Amino acid sequence: MSGATGSPQRKPLMIGLTGSIGMGKSTVAAMFERAGVPVFDADAEVRAMQGTNGALLPAIEAAFPGSTGPGGVDRDRLGQLVFGDKDALQRLEAIVHPAVAEKRAQFLADNAGARMLVFDIPLLFERGGEAAFDAVVVVSAPAQVQRERVLARAGMTQEKFEHILQLQVPDVEKRARATHVIDTGVSLAETEAQVRLIVDELAQRTA
Known part of the structure; x- marks a missing residue:
């Protein structure tokens, strides 16, 4: 029975944004925000919870002694402790993932009235x-563009890059499984135009 309140509120359209390392996903996420779409960034939430006085510091220090300090998690040190060690990575994920799920639930509650x-x-x-x-x-870009972007990062090596690629679903497969692909191997203006076209198209589904 709808009564005076009218029809039930439509749920927001749920959009998953992904892409391999160095493809420009963070840049595209910011473009979605500029287009008026709220974005939940799981990595940003993790960085906050692992930063100074972060909520996850006690649990991470207990599981990986010496991996935290006054400024939060020592990402290089923690990375050394879990790099290539599947069991260690699983222990870290068991700490991080439930906390991220809690933040995600709060984001959903805070943005229940959004279109997408x-x-x-x-x-x-x-x-x-x-x-x-x-x-x-x-989010995708030519392999050479991806390689140049990633190897330009501080502390990145060819070996580390290749290891990360082995852990990720190949870009060609991601593009095949996507409902939309954004090419970031072009200018920022062209990339942003692609984002706005997708937002407009998806908005039609929520009309």
């Missing part, structure tokens, strides 16, 4: 989470 929501999830396909979304946007 973007969830920035680096390992969306790797975790098998795409079924939870109404649309999946993959």
Whole structure:
């Protein structure tokens, strides 16, 4: 019975945003925000919870002694402790993932009236989470562009880059499984135009 309150509120369209390392996903996420779409950035939430006085510091220090300090998690030190060690990585994920899920639930509650929501999830396909979304946007760029971007990062090596690629679903497969693909191997203006076209198209579905 609708009564005076009218029809039930439509749920926001759920958009998963993903892409391999160096593809420009963070840049595209910011473009969605500029287009008026709220974005949940799981990595940003993790960085906050692992930063100075972060909520996860006691649990991480207990599991990985010496990995935290006054400024929060020592990412290089923690990375050394979990790099290539599947058991250690699973212990870290068991600490981080439930906390991120809590933040995500709060984001959903805070933005229940939005037309659509973007969830920035680096390992969306790797975790098998795409079924939870109404649309999946993959950010992609030519392999050479990706390589140049990643190897320009401080502390990145060819070996580390190759290891990361081995852990990720290949870009060609991600593009094949996406509902939308955004090419970041072009100018920022062209990339932003692609984002706005997708927002307009998805808005039609919520009309």
